[in-house]
Amino acid sequence: MAVVRWKSPEYPARALARRIGRSLVEVGLSLHRCEQHDPMYRLGGVCLQSVEAQPGKNPEGIVVTWTTHDVLLLDEKRWASYFVMHQVMNATLGTILKALGYDAQPHGSGGAWIIAIDQDGASERQSP
Numbered sequence: 001m002a003v004v005r006w007k008s009p010e011y012p013a014r015a016l017a018r019r020i021g022r023s024l025v026e027v028g029l030s031l032h033r034c035e036q037h038d039p040m041y042r043l044g045g046v047c048l049q050s051v052e053a054q055p056g057k058n059p060e061g062i063v064v065t066w067t068t069h070d071v072l073l074l075d076e077k078r079w080a081s082y083f084v085m086h087q088v089m090n091a092t093l094g095t096i097l098k099a100l101g102y103d104a105q106p107h108g109s110g111g112a113w114i115i116a117i118d119q120d121g122a123s124e125r126q127s128p
């Protein structure tokens, strides 16, 4: 997955990611601190990553996926829980995103969702 950094405050992906993040926090979910050096990284949560368009694969947009707490991943006796919870939470994320009015489409094989950026920088069916 080609992940791009937030380029500028005016970058459409940044604005869309902020809207998605705000919507999910309002639901009660927490956002993942994706930088591995961040002390809160281990806690898990919703990951938001911008991706560039890849012809035939995906549009430019925001990929939304769930990351579990590290405690599940690091305890091999709980790996089954880790994988099941990852699938359940990703499926639930898709349901939540659609209920909030986002046009979330499956992305990749790991259960992630992508919300495309259209020419106007908006991608919701309606503004949540």
Ligand SMILES: [Zn+2]
Pocket (backbone or CB within 6 Å): 032, 033, 034, 046, 047, 048, 067
């Ligand atoms: Zn993350």
